[in-house]
Amino acid sequence: MTLDKIWVFCEAGDDGVATITLEMLAKAREVAGTVEVFCGGDGAACAAELGDHGVATVHATGDLDGRMKGVSVASAVAAAISDGSVAAPDAFLLGTTYDGRDVAARLSVKLDVSVLSNVVDLRLDGDRLVGVEPVFGGTLNVTSRFTDGGPDIWLVRPKSFEPAAVGGPPAEVVDLPVPDLGTTGGAVVRDRFTEESEGPKLDEAAIVVSGGRGLGAAEAYSMIEGLAKQLGAAPGASRAIVDAGWVPYSYQVGQTGKVVKPTVYIACGISGATQHLVGMKGSKNIIAINKDSEAPIFAVADLGIVGDVHKVLPKLTEALEGR
Amino acid sequence: MKVVVCVKQIPDPADPGALDPETKTLRRNVKLILDESDSYGVEMALQLVDAAGEGSVHLVSMVPNDEVSGLRTALAMGADSATLISDEALAGSDALGTSRVLAAAIERAEPDLVLAATESSDGYTGVVPAQVAELLGLPSVTFAKEIAVEGSTATVRRQTEAGADLVECPLPAVVSVTAGVVEPRYPSFRGIMQAKNKPVDQLKIADLGIAAERVGWAGAGQEITDVAEAPERAAGEVVVDEGDAHERIVAFLDELKVI
Numbered sequence: 001m002t003l004d005k006i007w008v009f010c011e012a013g014d015d016g017v018a019t020i021t022l023e024m025l026a027k028a029r030e031v032a033g034t035v036e037v038f039c040g041g042d043g044a045a046c047a048a049e050l051g052d053h054g055v056a057t058v059h060a061t062g063d064l065d066g067r068m069k070g071v072s073v074a075s076a077v078a079a080a081i082s083d084g085s086v087a088a089p090d091a092f093l094l095g096t097t098y099d100g101r102d103v104a105a106r107l108s109v110k111l112d113v114s115v116l117s118n119v120v121d122l123r124l125d126g127d128r129l130v131g132v133e134p135v136f137g138g139t140l141n142v143t144s145r146f147t148d149g150g151p152d153i154w155l156v157r158p159k160s161f162e163p164a165a166v167g168g169p170p171a172e173v174v175d176l177p178v179p180d181l182g183t184t185g186g187a188v189v190r191d192r193f194t195e196e197s198e199g200p201k202l203d204e205a206a207i208v209v210s211g212g213r214g215l216g217a218a219e220a221y222s223m224i225e226g227l228a229k230q231l232g233a234a235p236g237a238s239r240a241i242v243d244a245g246w247v248p249y250s251y252q253v254g255q256t257g258k259v260v261k262p263t264v265y266i267a268c269g270i271s272g273a274t275q276h277l278v279g280m281k282g283s284k285n286i287i288a289i290n291k292d293s294e295a296p297i298f299a300v301a302d303l304g305i306v307g308d309v310h311k312v313l314p315k316l317t318e319a320l321e322g323r
Numbered sequence: 324m325k326v327v328v329c330v331k332q333i334p335d336p337a338d339p340g341a342l343d344p345e346t347k348t349l350r351r352n353v354k355l356i357l358d359e360s361d362s363y364g365v366e367m368a369l370q371l372v373d374a375a376g377e378g379s380v381h382l383v384s385m386v387p388n389d390e391v392s393g394l395r396t397a398l399a400m401g402a403d404s405a406t407l408i409s410d411e412a413l414a415g416s417d418a419l420g421t422s423r424v425l426a427a428a429i430e431r432a433e434p435d436l437v438l439a440a441t442e443s444s445d446g447y448t449g450v451v452p453a454q455v456a457e458l459l460g461l462p463s464v465t466f467a468k469e470i471a472v473e474g475s476t477a478t479v480r481r482q483t484e485a486g487a488d489l490v491e492c493p494l495p496a497v498v499s500v501t502a503g504v505v506e507p508r509y510p511s512f513r514g515i516m517q518a519k520n521k522p523v524d525q526l527k528i529a530d531l532g533i534a535a536e537r538v539g540w541a542g543a544g545q546e547i548t549d550v551a552e553a554p555e556r557a558a559g560e561v562v563v564d565e566g567d568a569h570e571r572i573v574a575f576l577d578e579l580k581v582i
Contacts, residue, residue: 013485068490070453071462096449098466098483105418105453114417114544117448130548140342141553148544155449186462187479187492195486207581231582242503243359248468249501250482256360256442256502264581266572275336275444281556285579287572293561300556303575307564316569323582 001127005087006032009073009094009103010039010046010058017049019204020095022163024156025053028093029166031124036089038077040069040099043173051170053163059086059176066189070102072178078110079179091129091152093122104153106184113148117155118255129154137255137274138281158203159261159282195250200234202251207233208262210253210280211241214269214290214309218246223313224268230320236260238270254279269309272297289313324378324472326368327434328402329425329455330361332386332393333445342550355386357393360440362507363500365397368438370505371472378435379403383428385421387414387539391523398518399510405523406432412528415540418446422454424538427531430459436477437497441466456497463497464490468504 006028011018021037028035036057037043037050043060050058059080064072080086092107094100096118108115119131130145131154146152202208209231211224221241228235236258237251253260255278265283270276272288272295280286281300288301289312298304305312332355365380372378382397382405394405406428413424429437437456442449456463466482472494479498481488492498510518528538536542562571576582 011484018484068462068464070465071457074457098481101449102453102463102465105450106457108419108450109422109454109457112419114419115448115450116545117418117450125548134553135342138553141551142342142547143549143551144545144547146544147546183460184457184462187464187490187496189488190491191489192483193486193489231576239502245503245506247503248482249466249503252502256444256447264576264579273336285575287575289568293563298561299558301561302559303572304559304561305564305568305572306561307568311566312564312568312572316572319569319573320582 001124003032003090003129005034005036005089006091006093007089008035008037009092009100010037010050011095011097011099012039012041012046017046018095019163020097020156020158022053023158023161024093024095025055026164027122027161029054031122031129032090037171038073038176040064040073047170047173051168052165054166054168055171058171058173060173061176061178064178067178067181067185068102068187068189069099070106071181071184073103074106074110075181075184076176076178077107080176088151090150091154093154093156096155096157100155104155108153111151113150113153114146115153115155116144116146118157119154120157120160122154122156134278137277157259159259199228199232202234202236202253203258203260205234205262207231207264207266208236208253208260209233209266209268210236210238210270211268212238212270213240214271215241216310220310221246223309223317227266227313227317230317238276239273267297267301268313270297271295272300324372324375324436325381325432325434326372326378326436326438327381327383327429327432328361328364328368328397329437329439329451330365330382330384330393330397331358331443332356332384332390333358333443336444355390355393357396358440358444360442360444360502361397362400363502363504364438364440365400365402366505366507367470367500369401371436371470375472381405381432381434383425383432385409385413385424387411389525394523395518396510398521399514400508401514404521406526407523408526408528408531410527412535412539415543416538417543417545418448418450419454419544420538420542422451422458423533424528424531425451426455426458427533428526429455435494436472437495439497439499441499441501452497452499459497461495461497462492464492465499467498467500470498470500
């Protein structure tokens with residue numbers, strides 16, 4: 001027994017369709033007969049890649065002319081369902097991303113249905129979907145389902161599924177018109193900035209080097225960046241130093257923040273609060289450096305170093321130079 | 324300028340309690356504190372009112388019991404007043420039920436700007452701010468890194484996957500702020516004393532015209548079917564640094580063939 005139809009929210013950047021979208025498509029194909037995609041923006045640019053991942057139809061709003069994606073896409077989907085131009089799917093899957101959360105939130109109000117967030121697994125239980133969400137730092141897995149008749153709205157954590165191309169012709173692009181947004185549409189993007197970051201993205205890097213409160217001061221974060229550069233790694237951070245304003249929110253690994261699953265995760269001066277553990281416990285290998293031998297981070301580390309990051313990191317970076 | 328800040332009182336994250344095996348939800352009979360994530364919204368509101376030269380900061384919060392200690396913390400920081408929707412019927416609310424209640428209370432306050440954290444530190448659904456905006460028919464800008472208000476327009480620097488967007492938004496609007504954007508002030512002794520006498524308007528959901536079946540367990544369009552222990556990750560080798568621990572790390576990275 002599978003679902004009839006799932007709609008996956010497609011996000012894309014300069015380098016094509018976002019990994020989170022491809023991950024959700026792979027899972028959606030497992031549990032539903034038909035998988036379609038909806039997106040805010042130009043569908044044609046993504047049609048070939050989406051077709052390769054088994055998508056037959058892309059419902060695209062076209063250029064949003066600076067309007068916010070969340071309210072535009074949610075309003076377009078709700079309007080299309082309401083006027084009968086599309087049939088409501090059994091479920092919507094969206095990534096736990098900046099825009100994915102906005103679309104899910106607005107859509108839930110428009111359709112008057114619940115949202116389940118932070119899902120890391122989805123499966124069929126009879127003819128319905130159930131989702132799994134980790135709580136308490138990933139020590140417990142909570143399985144939930146919807147009771148309101150749907151459509152279901154699931155917000156899926158990145159890195160939960162493996163993308164899988166299946167080959168297929170380019171997806172057909174269908175217009176998803178944005179209705180008049182009225183007062184809800186007042187916010188407009190005036191300018192876009194790209195943060196130039198050297199090296200790989202935090203949630204896609206093979207190695208992540210993260211710093212925490214144990215660094216002692218904002219300036220010491222340069223040790224993390226130095227080591228990350230040497231390893232071709234992405235720099236990350238614990239919530240404590242994001243809260244303290246040392247690095248931006250986009251660096252944060254954890255429950256509130258990004259989930260990473262690199263080949264190697266190096267936690268430097270991070271004690272390992274449950275908030276942090278849920279974001280990095282899925283890493284294949286974990287190295288932890290912390291002064292406190294009782295720090296909870298050591299309970300998940302494959303290699304734990306009880307030591308001062310200010311002494312270990314410079315030596316480590318130096319040892320790696322010329323390798 | 325009137326700024327409403329949505330704040331949540333949560334179990335101390337350092338001691339979050341446990342799931343109730345009966346109801347399969349977080350036990351909330353522990354002491355609740357102000358969610359640290361919300362201290363950024365409160366601070367941002369205080370700074371914006373200060374910059375505007377006039378105005379007030381009003382808190383909106385909800386709990387199933389009468390807890391106010393987290394609200395007093397935010398009042399001690401400098402917020403002027405609060406509305407607390409305190410009703411047993413709220414227990415078990417999902418994000419949409421929560422948003423219905425907050426939106427109704429916010430509407431009564433007639434704010435120019437509504438601030439919230441991007442997500443709470445306990446439930447972390449991350450959808451409440453935009454749901455509240457949709458319910459109120461307002462524009463929203465989520466994940467703000469900076470906010471400036473000029474007349475009836477907010478200019479917001481919003482976090483994106485690629486970097487940041489500069490967004491212009493007419494007021495009233497809902498804006499959610501990321502952690503770390505401002506440095507929340509510590510309540511002064513004077514602030515703490517004053518907070519005790521600041522008005523906290525306690526309401527029931529009926530006062531807001533909300534039916535009990537739209538909130539709490541009854542209104543939640545979701546249910547937990549199972550709670551299971553996650554597989555434990557085994558701890559590995561722990562080495563005390565004697566000045567050569569970096570060599571052990573290099574060897575470990577070598578074994579993994581990542582360098």
